[in-house]
Amino acid sequence: MMEKLFNGVMNVIASQVRIGILEEIMKGVDHPDDLAKKFNMTRQAIDKHLMFMYSLGLIDRAALYPPDGRPRIVYTVSREGVELVRDIQIRVRRYAEDRWNRYLHEISQLDAKLASGELSEDAHKRLVNRLKKRYRIIET
Numbered sequence: 001m002m003e004k005l006f007n008g009v010m011n012v013i014a015s016q017v018r019i020g021i022l023e024e025i026m027k028g029v030d031h032p033d034d035l036a037k038k039f040n041m042t043r044q045a046i047d048k049h050l051m052f053m054y055s056l057g058l059i060d061r062a063a064l065y066p067p068d069g070r071p072r073i074v075y076t077v078s079r080e081g082v083e084l085v086r087d088i089q090i091r092v093r094r095y096a097e098d099r100w101n102r103y104l105h106e107i108s109q110l111d112a113k114l115a116s117g118e119l120s121e122d123a124h125k126r127l128v129n130r131l132k133k134r135y136r137i138i139e140t
Contacts, residue, residue: 005056008052008055008056009056009058009084011052012052012053012056012058013088015049017039017041017049018049018052018053020039021035021039021046021049021050021053022053022058022059022077022081022085024038025059025075025076025077026077026082026085030074030075030076031072031073031074031075032046032047032050032073032075035050050075053081054075057078057080057081058077058078058080058081058084059075059076059077059078059081060075060076060077060078061073061074061075061076062074062076099135100135102135103131103135103137106131107128107131110124110127110128110131111124
């Protein structure tokens with residue numbers, strides 16, 4: 001059971017569409033038709049994503065009964081879903097900060113080796129470029 005839930009949550013995290021749907025619901029876009037327009041998808045495709053996230057407990061659904069007309073099904077992010085998104089944001093932020101600090105540390109080590117003469121300028125430049133690729137640092 002736990003493994004299936006874990007895999008399901010990881011599937012949501014890995015999907016830009018599902019993360020986008022969660023974000024839109026958190027902003028107040030609560031109806032599948034509105035979500036379908038927003039993501040340029042069919043209502044059926046949106047319903048499939050919503051039902052998957054509902055089955056994981058990330059979102060809740062309810063029927064609104066207008067005085068005249070059919071009930072309108074709307075979605076909200078569940079308390080657990082809000083907590084999960086918040087926790088993931090915190091962990092990703094920490095991960096990014098740790099990764100940036102590791103990059104800076106490795107660069108400073110290379111700089112120290114260059115200053116001490118252990119590395120030539122060409123070797124330093126090559127290793128710095130390798131680190132930039134590894135850490136996906138893009139010069140602006």
